[in-house]
Amino acid sequence: MQVKTQADELQSYLTDASNMPGGHADGLFVPDAAEELVGILREANESGIPVTISGARTGTVGGAVPFGGYIVSLERLNKIKSINKAEMTATVEPGVILADFAKAVEAEGLFYPPDPTEWSCQIGGTVATNASGARSFKYGATREFVTGLTVILAIKLHSSST
Numbered sequence: 227m228q229v230k231t232q233a234d235e236l237q238s239y240l241t242d243a244s245n246m247p248g249g250h251a252d253g254l255f256v257p258d259a260a261e262e263l264v265g266i267l268r269e270a271n272e273s274g275i276p277v278t279i280s281g282a283r284t285g286t287v288g289g290a291v292p293f294g295g296y297i298v299s300l301e302r303l304n305k306i307k308s309i310n311k312a313e314m315t316a317t318v319e320p321g322v323i324l325a326d327f328a329k330a331v332e333a334e335g336l337f338y339p340p341d342p343t344e345w346s347c348q349i350g351g352t353v354a355t356n357a358s359g360a361r362s363f364k365y366g367a368t369r370e371f372v373t374g375l376t377v378i379l380a381i382k383l384h385s386s387s388t
């Protein structure tokens with residue numbers, strides 16, 4: 227896992243396509259595996275540190291702009307794990323770039339409809355935002371094409387003394 231704390235290393239993660247100003251963070255984590263992501267979120271949660279998940283930062287509303295705490299970039303969780311042609315399903319990591327995914331399924335004779343115009347976004351970002359686009363009028367938005375998710379939640383478990 228890469229950990230970056232220098233201002234120049236964080237710079238490009240402090241804004242997105244919204245160009246919202248004022249983004250700042252104390253550190254950037256770039257996990258190579260889901261287990262590392264679990265560790266980051268656990269530590270941040272226990273320490274009360276806010277976390278901003280960074281996809282490809284093509285969002286236009288500032289959702290990926292951090293205001294303190296940690297940035298976690300999913301750019302290295304970018305594997306297409308499998309494509310099942312018969313069932314027309316695929317299993318991917320969240321950081322897969324949409325354009326790469328579209329090409330990979332096309333090579334299998336398949337078609338992935340979600341098209342939010344900006345092809346450099348990550349699949350995880352499109353799911354988080356339920357991205358839509360011109361093709362959504364015919365096929366629906368991203369949500370229509372998600373059959374299952376593995377979700378890592380940062381929640382505090384409260385033990386009861388009674």
Ligand SMILES: Cc1cc2nc3c(=O)[nH]c(=O)nc-3n(C[C@H](O)[C@H](O)[C@H](O)COP(=O)(O)OP(=O)(O)OC[C@H]3O[C@@H](n4cnc5c(N)ncnc54)[C@H](O)[C@@H]3O)c2cc1C
Nearest residue numbers: 281282283284285289320343347348350351352354357358
């Ligand atoms: C020129 C241009 C045209 C666009 N056109 C459209 C359009 O037609 N339709 C449309 O819907 N969008 C459009 N967008 C917006 C953008 O491309 C989409 O919202 C895209 O889905 C964002 O993906 P991303 O990887 O860049 O996410 P980011 O911008 O990095 O993140 C977006 C939000 O999702 C969260 N997030 C990202 N990844 C994850 C994850 N794995 N798990 C949990 N949360 C996550 C972030 O914290 C943030 O809140 C456009 C953008 C541009 C620049």
